Amino acid sequence: MSALSFRAARRTVPGVYLALVLTLAIGWLVVVLSGGTLFTQATVVSLLHVAAGLGLVAVGQTLVIIGGSLDLSVAYVVSLSTLVAAEAMNGSDTALLPGVLLALAVSAGIGLLNGLLIARTRIDAFIATLGVGLLLKGYLDSGYDGPAGATSPALVQALGYQRIGPVPMSFLLLAAVAAGAWLTLRRTRFGHHLLAVGGDPEVARLSGVRNDRVLVAAHVLCSLCAGLAGVYLAARLGSGAPRVGTEGIYDLESIAAVVIGGTALAGGRGGVAGTVGGVLLLAGLDAVFNQLQLDAFAKQVVRGVVIIGAVAVYARRVIGKGRS
Amino acid sequence: MQDTLPRRALPVRAGGPLPILAILGVLLVLVAIRQPDFLAPASLMSFLGRSAPIILLAAGQYFVIVSGEFDLSVGSLVTAEVVIAARLIDGDPDRTWPVMALVLVSAAFVGLVNGLITSWLRVPSFITTLGMLLILVGAVYLWSDGSPKGELSEQFRRFGRRAVEDVPVLGRVPYALLIVLLLAVLATVLMRSDFGRILVAVGDNPRAAELSGVRVGRTRTIAFVLSGCAAGVAAILLGGYSGVSFQAGSGLEFSAITAVVLGGVALGGGRGSVAGAMLGALTLELLFALMNFFGVSGTVRPAVQGAIILLAVAVSAARSPSR
Numbered sequence: 001m002s003a004l005s006f007r008a009a010r011r012t013v014p015g016v017y018l019a020l021v022l023t024l025a026i027g028w029l030v031v032v033l034s035g036g037t038l039f040t041q042a043t044v045v046s047l048l049h050v051a052a053g054l055g056l057v058a059v060g061q062t063l064v065i066i067g068g069s070l071d072l073s074v075a076y077v078v079s080l081s082t083l084v085a086a087e088a089m090n091g092s093d094t095a096l097l098p099g100v101l102l103a104l105a106v107s108a109g110i111g112l113l114n115g116l117l118i119a120r121t122r123i124d125a126f127i128a129t130l131g132v133g134l135l136l137k138g139y140l141d142s143g144y145d146g147p148a149g150a151t152s153p154a155l156v157q158a159l160g161y162q163r164i165g166p167v168p169m170s171f172l173l174l175a176a177v178a179a180g181a182w183l184t185l186r187r188t189r190f191g192h193h194l195l196a197v198g199g200d201p202e203v204a205r206l207s208g209v210r211n212d213r214v215l216v217a218a219h220v221l222c223s224l225c226a227g228l229a230g231v232y233l234a235a236r237l238g239s240g241a242p243r244v245g246t247e248g249i250y251d252l253e254s255i256a257a258v259v260i261g262g263t264a265l266a267g268g269r270g271g272v273a274g275t276v277g278g279v280l281l282l283a284g285l286d287a288v289f290n291q292l293q294l295d296a297f298a299k300q301v302v303r304g305v306v307i308i309g310a311v312a313v314y315a316r317r318v319i320g321k322g323r324s
Numbered sequence: 325m326q327d328t329l330p331r332r333a334l335p336v337r338a339g340g341p342l343p344i345l346a347i348l349g350v351l352l353v354l355v356a357i358r359q360p361d362f363l364a365p366a367s368l369m370s371f372l373g374r375s376a377p378i379i380l381l382a383a384g385q386y387f388v389i390v391s392g393e394f395d396l397s398v399g400s401l402v403t404a405e406v407v408i409a410a411r412l413i414d415g416d417p418d419r420t421w422p423v424m425a426l427v428l429v430s431a432a433f434v435g436l437v438n439g440l441i442t443s444w445l446r447v448p449s450f451i452t453t454l455g456m457l458l459i460l461v462g463a464v465y466l467w468s469d470g471s472p473k474g475e476l477s478e479q480f481r482r483f484g485r486r487a488v489e490d491v492p493v494l495g496r497v498p499y500a501l502l503i504v505l506l507l508a509v510l511a512t513v514l515m516r517s518d519f520g521r522i523l524v525a526v527g528d529n530p531r532a533a534e535l536s537g538v539r540v541g542r543t544r545t546i547a548f549v550l551s552g553c554a555a556g557v558a559a560i561l562l563g564g565y566s567g568v569s570f571q572a573g574s575g576l577e578f579s580a581i582t583a584v585v586l587g588g589v590a591l592g593g594g595r596g597s598v599a600g601a602m603l604g605a606l607t608l609e610l611l612f613a614l615m616n617f618f619g620v621s622g623t624v625r626p627a628v629q630g631a632i633i634l635l636a637v638a639v640s641a642a643r644s645p646s647r
Contacts, residue, residue, distance in 0.1 A: 121638040124591045130578060131634040138627020252454055265448045297470075300462030308455035312445040 016261050016277035019310050023281055027288030036291045043287050044166045049236070051283035052170035053229050055276060058254040058261075059174070059181050060225025062275045065258050066185070067218045068198035068267025069118060069125040073110065074226040074254060075245035076136035081107050081230025083140075083240030086149030096152040100231050107227025108220050110136070115216030133251070144242035151234045160235035170232050174276075177225065182272045194218055198267025226250070257282055260310045281310065341600040344587045344607060347636050351610045359617045366495045373487065373498025374565065375609040377402075377558040380504060381580040382587070382605035383511050383598055384554025387547040389584050392527040392593030393442060393449035395548065397456035398555040398580060401434055402573025404464040405559035407472050410568040414474035424480065428556040434460070435552020439545030449548075457577070465570070472568045484564020500561045507557070511598045523547060527593020583608045586636055607636075 024038075031038040057074050064071050081103040088099035110132065117128040151160075162169045185191035193214045196204040205211050226245075233244050245251075255265075261278035263270025285306055289299045355362050362368065381398055388395040405427045412423045438456055442449045483503065487496040514520055525533045526543045534540050555573075562572055581591075587604025589596025611632055612625075620628050 117634065117638075123634065123637050124585060126591055127582060127585050127637050128634065130582065131630040131637070134626040134630025134633070136627075138624050138630065141626060142621070142623035256451060256454060259448060259451050265450055295466060297462040297465035300458050301466065304455040304458030304462065307458070308441060308445075308447055308452055311447045311451045312441065 016274050016281065016310075019260075019313065020277050020281045020284060023288075023306070024284050027284065027291075031288060031291045034292060038288065038291055041166050043291060045163065045168060046290070047280075047283050047287040048166070048168050048171040050286050051279050052168060052174045053233055053236075053248065054250065054253055054257060054282065055171075055174040055279040056177060056229035056232065057226050057250045058257040058275050058279050059178050059272055060222035061254040062258050062261070062263055062270065062272050063181060063185075063194065063218045063225075064125070064215075064222045065255070065263055065265060066198045066267060066270050067194045067215055068201065069215060069218065070129065070255070070265075071114060071219065071222050071226075072126065072129040072251050073114060073133035073136060074222070075249065075251040076133045076140065077107050077110055077223050077226040078230045078233065078245030078248070078250050079140055079242050080110075080136055080245075081227040082234040082237070082244055083144065083148055083242060085231050085234045086151045086238075086240035089150065089152040089155070091150035091152065093152045093154040096155050099152065100155070103231050103234075104224055104227045107223045107230070109223075111220035111223025112216065114223065115219030118219065119212035119215045137246075140242045144240075147237070147239040147241050149234075149240040151238050151240075155231075155235045156238050158235070159232055160238070170236070173228070173232065177228065178272050178276050181221075185271060190214065190217060195268060198269075200268070253282065256307045260307065278310075282307075341588060341597060341603055343639065344600055344603045347586070347639065348603060348607045348610065351607060351614060355610065355614055355617065358614070362613070362617070365493060369487070369494055369496055369498060369501065371609070371613060372504075372606075373500040375606055376498070376500035376504040377562045377565070378576065378579055378583065378609060379602045379605040380507060380554045380558045380561070381576055382583040382601045383507065384551035384558075385577075385580040385584050386511075386587075386589060386596070386598045386601035387523065387550045388449070388544075389581070389589055389591060390527045390593055390596060390598075391523050391544045391547045392530060393544055393547070394453060394581070394591075395435075395438065395551045396450065396453040396577045397434065397438060397460060398551060398558075399573040399576035399578075400457045400460040400464075401431060401552065401555040402559040402562060402576055403570060404460045404573075405431055405556055406563040406568055406572040407464050407468055407570065409480065409559070409563060410472055410476050411468060411474040413477050413480060415477060417477040417479050420477045420479040424560060427559060428553065431552045431556025431559065432549050433552070435549040435555075436545065438552070439548030442548065443541030443544050453577075472570060474568075476563055476568060480560070481564035481567075484561040484566075500565070503557065503561065507554075508599075508602055511602075515598050519543075519546070524594055527595075529594070579608060580605070582633055582637075586633070 028038045057078065061071055061074065084106050085099045085103035088102045089095045114129050114132055117123050117132070118125045159169055159173070164172070185194065193204065193209045196207065196209055197211050197214050201211055229250070230245070234240055237244065257278035258270070258275050259265055259278070260281060261270065261274030261276070263274060285303060289302070294302070362371070381402075384398065385395055408430070409423050409427050412426070413419045434456065438449070438452055441447050441452045483499050487498040488502070489496055491497050515523070522533070522538050522543055526538060526540050530540050559573070566572065583605035584596070584601040585591060585604070586607055587596065587600035587602070589601050611629070615625055615628055
């Protein structure tokens with residue numbers, strides 16, 4: 001089972017990177033023909049910043065989707081995490097670490113709730129995380145009208161703007177998290193169990209895997225990733241932002257990135273490397289649109305077409321739709 | 325427990341409408357205690373008329389979900405149709421009927437595209453309909469330069485806001501309610517026909533259905549077309565009732581899916597009845613009404629809604645493991 005999954009995962013990776021190269025090449029051509037330039041330092045930096053935020057969420061989303069689950073609450077977790085971090089720090093550098101840890105702890109708690117709802121009460125993941133998302137939305141809407149708190153200047157400097165050449169620290173953070181998730185899936189017992197649970201829960205259970213624990217752990221990790229994305233966005237924006245997650249459509253975009261990356265929505269097959277490719281593709285598309293100064297709505301139309309097209313062309317092997 | 329109770333002859337085994345009837349009953353009792361006037365014929369009728377669009381969307385979503393897919397595009401489709409209808413009619417009563425036909429045909433066409441992309445290109449429906457959502461919202465904003473233009477004619481709006489007056493006992497019976505009743509009967513008949521059984525079989529086990537000679541792709545495509553049609557009718561009713569705005573259909577896809585699951589239909593397909601799905605939608609609407617009666621303020625509403633959805637789904641899921 002797991003050997004099969006690994007092969008499938010390895011096979012789909014080149015697909016999305018080929019799509020990425022194609023998108024960037026076509027985008028570059030279109031931009032150059034219309035008299036602009038695509039690969040300036042500024043555009044690359046902003047592309048990588050966009051990729052960092054979405055990427056952190058999408059890596060976590062990959063884990064739950066591989067486990068046959070799904071998380072629609074991530075957008076609200078991102079928003080909540082920016083607020084928790086920024087309000088705890090309140091503009092002081094001494095509260096940096098406690099603020100970050102508090103934001104991550106709150107996120108992990110929400111992941112735990114998601115996981116327990118799905119594993120214990122057997123509510124479908126779609127509904128469970130939608131419901132938890134609504135709970136968080138109610139809290140955010142009733143508690144906040146606009147930005148609140150202030151991120152510690154040191155964090156803003158380090159995570160929000162610091163970069164090595166054209167590569168922002170936040171993208172290195174994404175690379176580290178993605179590498180960690182990749183190792184977890186490939187090399188640890190938990191990773192193998194997660195693939196097994198996603199592939200066939202019944203077979204996994206009969207083989208002695210504790211499905212519930214594996215799923216709960218995956219959901220905690222997913223929310224932690226979303227929380228980390230929130231910490232990054234708080235650093236980027238300098239304060240907590242109650243709508244930043246939903247305005248970025250992080251829930252649906254992260255799922256799109258995962259599927260474009262070749263992970264099966266039904267679970268059991270896929271990997272983090274593909275997801276990072278999917279994220280870079282979406283971020284690259286954004287960069288091209290920005291250079292072309294495309295209307296925001298036209299952007300959305302093209303985005304929709306590209307998401308469907310990319311999955312149609314490069315994830316055709318994603319069979320076994322529907323969760324049985 | 326469910327086996328010992330007398331059951332109505334529904335075309336499917338598990339996921340019958342019993343749990344949702346129980347939840348609906350509890351909510352009705354709560355309403356009766358808090359706001360007895362609500363159960364008077366007049367307000368009950370107008371409540372049912374108001375709930376018609378979401379009931380229709382739930383029925384449409386049911387066809388797709390029971391066949392093992394998702395339709396996330398219905399909310400944006402409703403918005404798109406309302407905005408398009410307003411701009412094309414532009415207050416001119418003569419254009420009512422052609423535009424209404426166009427709304428229904430184009431909605432069915434969007435469903436057809438969803439279905440074809442999903443079954444021929446093998447794109448998971450979650451992604452197909454998510455992409456369609458982005459395309460529809462973007463296109464409709466683009467087409468109207470960021471704010472809705474034109475207005476609906478009174479002839480168009482009457483389906484959503486007018487009623488048959490002076491009916492004995494009931495008083496005022498909204499057209500919307502009559503339309504929903506008619507379509508509910510059609511949907512139930514459809515689910516009892518060969519097509520309905522095939523649809524459930526496809527959702528239950530696509531491979532087995534295919535080996536028995538069912539054209540799985542075609543069946544699912546028809547389900548998407550039905551969902552599109554439901555969105556078209558819902559758009560006509562909703563546009564009539566609440567007028568033109570870019571928010572007309574926003575979030576309705578999630579409400580419809582929630583309603584369907586509340587009604588005992590399993591995501592992933594193969595289980596549940598269309599009656600259950602529609603009752604689920606009615607329950608959801610009653611829940612919103614109840615929140616009003618209890619004075620739950622606007623911003624806390626999502627939280628209360630979320631908590632109650634989780635509770636209600638947990639109650640109905642406790643009886644039948646859904647995955």
